Amino acid sequence: MDERLLRSLTPEVLGVLVRRGADFAAAEDAVQDALVEALRVWPADPPRDPKGWLVTAAWRKFLDATRSEAARRRREDRVEEEPPPGPAPSTDDTLQLYFLCAHPSLTPASAVALTLRAVGGLTTRQISEAYLVPEATMAQRISRAKRTVSKERLDRPGDVATVLRVLYLVFNEGYSGDVDLAAEAIRLTRQLAAVVDHPEVSGLLALMLLHHARRAARTAADGALIPLAEQDRTRWDTTAIAEGITILQSALARDRLGEFQAQAAVAALHADAQTAEETDWVQIVEWYDELVRLTGSPVARLNRAVAVGEADGPRAGLAALAELDPALPRRTAVAAYLHEKDGDPGTAARLYAEAAHAASNLAERDYLTRQAARLNTALRTS
Structure with a gap:
């Protein structure tokens, strides 16, 4: 049983029912019932026309549900005639x-x-x-x-x-x-x-592929987070990276830049670096400048501060960070990182502990707590 095929046919079948006069809610219920029936029947008796089978089954489910409700008698009169089985219409x-x-x-x-x-x-x-x-x-x-x-x-x-x-x-x-x-x-x-046909659809697809390509390297065996700079890049999915970059290049060539294309461009620059040290932070800052221009997003400004800290030094990054709202999520964690890079482990340890307390998920909290502990241990032994 190919569940991916079933899922891919779902919107087409639902569209057919709505075009025939079923309201969206009832049509969607009927399609779900037909999918359940397909999971039961298809393994032993796969249809030659899967979409046609689903349309017929879903329409019958819809009619059965309609007929069972006396209050919907007028709708029943409107849809009483059941179209004969056959190839499903090609309208998508x-x-x-x-x-x-x-x-x-x-x-x-x-x-x-x-x-x-x-x-x-x-x-x-x-x-x-x-x-x-x-x-x-x-x-x-x-x-x-x-x-x-x-x-x-x-x-x-x-x-x-x-x-x-x-x-x-x-x-x-x-x-x-x-x-x-x-x-x-x-x-x-x-x-x-x-x-x-829209470049931002391509931009989002490229962004997803480029981020998803790093998935296997993001966590350790015990579930602990592994930051980008420390990831084993041999575990990245090079096929997904190549596809994402190709899709992105095609979208950018249309000269209709949008926020997802800009985000994907940043992800592509990370993916293109063989090591963390080879990352082109100057270009990444430029892409964040574009993203801030497009969206004004505080999150984009926060990520830009990190990139500035890498491209121009931690003090430049802290200066960019100072312009942001102190209550912005993850701002404290970024400040801790930049203070550590600037040679101030005491401030960094305190800020890592504060960021851990405010973290929204357990994995992030554990990572930040370990960072604070590492620095505090080093300070005690120095």
Whole structure:
């Protein structure tokens, strides 16, 4: 059973049902039921036309659900006639479904959940496990999201930038439960790139590939974080790096720079360096300048301060850091790093301890705590 095939067909099948007159919420439920049926039937009896099989099964599930609710009798009259089995229509509504699931009236969390369910083909259980929330909570979130978008027409224009932000949120969740969300985000972004010609879609796909290529080297066997400068670069996925750089170069050649292309350019410069010492920090600073110009993002300014510290020395980095809000997440950790580079281990140790206390996840907290302990030990023995 090829679950990836099932997931890739999900938005196409859902689009067919909506085009036939089913409202989005009911159509999405019917498609999910059809996917469950496919998982049960296909291993022993694989269909010659998988999409056609799913369309027929989902439409029957929709009709069964419609007929069982007397309050929806008028809709039943409208959709009573069941189209005969046969090849599924070639219309692909994937892009419109992306737009619908990233509707501006939805919260980011709801947009992510609905995208994974309606476009990604994941079950509510899989999504809830990936986001470490109870299945009932995720079911309510998805149900509310479906009700919100059910009255929206499938052919209305949408905002590609909003879709990309939703996919980026999925990617940044990484891995949990039995679903690799980073890999799923890459799959969905590839799918989006196949139906929309936009350099920022390519930029996001390149960024994901370049970041994902370093995944195996990011943590030690005990789960401890390994910073970029200390990673074993022989463990990086060179195939993914080469693909990401090729995609990025093609996007940049169109001369329509966006924030994901700029982020991908930074990632490409890191990936291109054989050792940490060979990193072209001057170019990285220039790309962060572009990113700050495009977005004004405090996170981009923070990352720029790190790059300035590497390119022009730690005091230049600290000067750039001084312009940022002290409450900015990870600012204290960056200050600790730059003070250590500047030869001030006492201040660095204190700041590492402060950053550890404020860290948002256990792995980061452990890393920062170890840094503080290392410096304090060195100070006591010096």
